[in-house]
Amino acid sequence: MNITLNNRPETFEEDRLTISQILKLKKYSFRLLVVKINGKLIKKDQYNSVEVVDGDDVQILHMISGG
Amino acid sequence: MNFKQIKEKLKDKTVGIAGCGGLGSNCAVALARVGVGKLIIADFDIIEESNLNRQYYFYNQIGQKKVFCLEENIRLINPEIKIEAHDIKLDSTSLINIYNACDVIVEAFDKAEMKQMIIEAVSEKLPQTPLVVGLGVAGWGENNAIHSRKVDNLFICGDEAAETTEDLPPLAPKVGVVAHMQANIVLEILLKDQ
Numbered sequence A: 001m002n003i004t005l006n007n008r009p010e011t012f013e014e015d016r017l018t019i020s021q022i023l024k025l026k027k028y029s030f031r032l033l034v035v036k037i038n039g040k041l042i043k044k045d046q047y048n049s050v051e052v053v054d055g056d057d058v059q060i061l062h063m064i065s066g067g
Numbered sequence B: 001m002n003f004k005q006i007k008e009k010l011k012d013k014t015v016g017i018a019g020c021g022g023l024g025s026n027c028a029v030a031l032a033r034v035g036v037g038k039l040i041i042a043d044f045d046i047i048e049e050s051n052l053n054r055q056y057y058f059y060n061q062i063g064q065k066k067v068f069c070l071e072e073n074i075r076l077i078n079p080e081i082k083i084e085a086h087d088i089k090l091d092s093t094s095l096i097n098i099y100n101a102c103d104v105i106v107e108a109f110d111k112a113e114m115k116q117m118i119i120e121a122v123s124e125k126l127p128q129t130p131l132v133v134g135l136g137v138a139g140w141g142e143n144n145a146i147h148s149r150k151v152d153n154l155f156i157c158g159d160e161a162a163e164t165t166e167d168l169p170p171l172a173p174k175v176g177v178v179a180h181m182q183a184n185i186v187l188e189i190l191l192k193d194q
Helices: A019-025 B003-010 B022-034 B049-053 B066-077 B092-099 B112-125 B172-192
Strands: A002-005 A008-011 A016-018 A033-037 A040-042 A051-053 A057-062 B014-018 B038-043 B082-087 B104-107 B131-134 B147-151 B154-158
Touching: A016 A019, A019 A033, A019 A057, A033 B112, A040 B112, B003 B022, B003 B172, B014 B022, B014 B092, B022 B038, B022 B066, B022 B104, B022 B172, B038 B066, B038 B092, B066 B082, B092 B112, B104 B112, B104 B172, B112 B131, B131 B172, B154 B172
Parallel strands: A002 A057, B014 B038, B014 B104, B038 B082, B104 B131, B131 B154
Antiparallel strands: A002 A008, A016 A051, A033 A040, A033 A057, B147 B154
16 A cells, blocks of 8 residues: 655555554654544554554654754 | 744734643743734643753743743743633643644643543544644654654654663753744644645
8 A cells, every 4th residue: 555654655565554564564663653543533442453554645744852 | 924923913812831841831931932813732741950951941930830930931031922721731631622722732641641631522523623742752862863744633752762761861952842842833833824
């Protein structure tokens, strides 16, 4: 499938992937994230269940302390 | 638009600022200088000497509540600004109650957990309200890494990389740049608004 991940085109062999699987494949190890699929907020308890499919626009923002 | 027209447009606007530390105090002062009509500020913390390397407070204010000192400092700069000051540790419920009528909300927290909390709360409960966040303000130099970008109704400012640590503290120059980038985006949103 082809998706947009953080504004960049990204291709995966799989037809559907959960957020947890994408985090693993992309080797993202950030402690705190904000995840959106097509503008819809996905909370942490949904990372293992909600699936990303072809054409989705996925934003994975990592939270950074400091202010 | 000349400055008189800008002030006319800003005088009926309300901006919420969540947190009165390095980002919040500097962003609030910038918005007060240009004449945003009303600022709603909130923080629970007191001023410590270590805050003065980046936050808009003065030596004689050490030990006092940030939110009330920021109100006082803003009044010294622009007494016409309406200020609603909340001495509170914000959570996902209180922040929605306090900021629900704002034209724009500025995230100005220190901790990553709080940043996550406000982004999630605002995108769930106030999806129409633009939220301007600061992500990655620690350290110094590397101006070109600092950027801003838009994700739906969320505006991100910072380098999105540098986390505060013992050896990478947040300091006035870079925190100030990001706080003013946030204020600059707020202005862009408010002045575009019809």
